[in-house]
Amino acid sequence: MTGSPSSAGVSTALLTDRYELTMVTAALADGTASRQCVFELFARRLPDGRRYGVVAGTGRLLESIRRFRFGEQELAALSGVVDSATLDWLADYRFSGDVDGYPEGELYFPGSPILTVTGTFADAVMLETLALSIMNHDSAVASAAARMVTAAAGRPIIEMGSRRTHEAAAVAAARAAYLAGFSATSNMESERRHGIPTAGTAAHAWVLLHDDELSAFTSQVKALGPETTLLVDTYDIRRGVELAVEAAGTGLGAIRIDSGDLGELARQARDQLDALGATNTKIVLSGDLDEYAIASLRAEPVDSYGVGTSVVTGSGAPTAGMVYKLVEVDGRPVAKRSAAKESRGGRKSALRRYKPTGTAIEEVVHLAATPPTAGPHDRVVPIPMIRGGEQLDGLPTLEESREHLRAALVSVPWEGLKLSRGEPAIPTVLEGTR
Known part of the structure; x- marks a missing residue:
């Protein structure tokens, strides 16, 4: 055999x-x-x-x-x-x-x-x-992820949809999202299998585990360093931001907001962080984001996004x-x-035609045996x-x-x-x- x-x-x-x-x-x-x-x-x-x-x-x-x-x-x-x-x-x-x-x-x-x-x-x-x-x-x-990357206009996006799809599909989805321009994934198997960078912070369960928010933040900073990302919306966000800076100092890496009116909350958090001296602390937004939500946040003081359900399900x-x-x-x-x-x-085969400037004009699908004449900027x-x-x-x-x-x-x-x-x-x- x-x-x-x-x-x-x-x-x-x-x-x-x-x-x-x-x-x-x-x-x-x-x-x-x-x-x-x-x-x-x-x-x-x-x-x-x-x-x-x-x-x-x-x-x-x-x-x-x-x-x-x-x-x-x-x-x-x-x-x-x-x-x-x-x-x-x-x-x-x-x-x-x-x-x-x-x-x-x-x-x-x-x-x-x-x-x-x-x-x-x-x-x-x-x-x-x-x-x-x-x-x-x-x-x-990948098609959905590419639209999100375009909407983000250069801001990094982390793929974090493993919990919203089949476990095998999660690895494939992480790879496809990375191909489309996402900066990292939360899925560890995709790092092992495909070499994709991974990123992650903590869930609300981490804060709820501790007797108070400051204890949770202090423990996380002690374990991971002040450059970590602290999730600040378990209780009151404004108080969460205050305690995050108290725990990590003005060198805090980032805060994450996962719920609410994300645009308004990002503006308020940015003002508060700056007032506390944490001017370099980044703001990460997550929570049911898709390409449309990301586009609506383009003018807000956001540094990166976390996207889950919408990307692993092709955003509709x-x-x-x-x-x-x-x-x-x-x-x-x-x-x-x-x-x-x-x-x-x-x-069949296909020839893509381009302007001299590099802008695509049309897709020519033809019988492979009779290819059309290619222009100087066209590509098979x-x-x-x-x-x-x-x-x-x-x-x-x-x-x-x-x-x-x-x-x-x-x-x-x-x-x-x-x-x-x-x-x-x-x-x-x-x-x-x-």
Whole structure:
């Protein structure tokens, strides 16, 4: 048996839907399993009110494809689900095709060919659920996080949503938010797994544990130093600020306010801190913030934000709405013609056109075999990622993807960064597709 999970890490092979196995079983039986196919992952439209999407999860997907192997435990779980011929095929399965796609941190628009998977039907269809679950989740989080970063206008944002989502999703969400420009996360597993900086202070339980607020603050300062962040809104905020400075001195690192009229409270706290001599003490705001709340606080004396529920749930759009469709069989374009769920046949690529100033103009989606003429400032968006089942060297790191997104957002026309409803930031032009 080849490709056992014991040599490749924990298997991801059962992170799939049964209908993938149903199709493979039937395709192996009728001989169509080996037909050469092209599948594309794309979004027909952006979530309501969004003007761009952010590609995230690609790195996680590539690693998951590497571990998509059926070992003894996985095969045992499928005994009775598929026939013996399919079990034998799965025992030797490893993806041996090609993958091209938009790099992480790239912007996408309706119809963008975000991921192109080429291989036999059986090889490529097995990856459908895995690809969609990772890309839909991570891209939704990153798209929401990017809007928050824009709204924050340079002020740091800490991702702190672990308690508001599934424990595994929390790690993926922290990675996607960091990719989108968040400065840190509260999630410790994401630091171990992805090297993301972590940050955290204390909960109201810490203050309630002690007999009085000053005791809680004094203990925290003694343990962590005066540069710590003290949570001041357990009781009376004004009194909390006073006691925080009493406990830590004027060198107190920061205070955090987690409830109430955050803008008004930030102004009052800033005035009070300055009057007490703590002019360098920062103000951190948290408490059900999203991109709209952050934008409304732009004029207030805020130094950073903590965001939880809204970012890990995509701020109202928990999925990116991506689909994975067969577009080519043995070199012949195929397409679904349902009026509500139409797809366009043929393997595609995309060219993004720019003004000489670097501002993006349009996304040109075209048949890969007939690329349009590129201008001096235009750029082919997809890059090769896997060839013959092997991941290519030199793919962008998480830090490089983070910087790529920062530059991509700079290229968006200013109106495309608005939080108000509107058309996509740049139009998608379809050339030669059908």
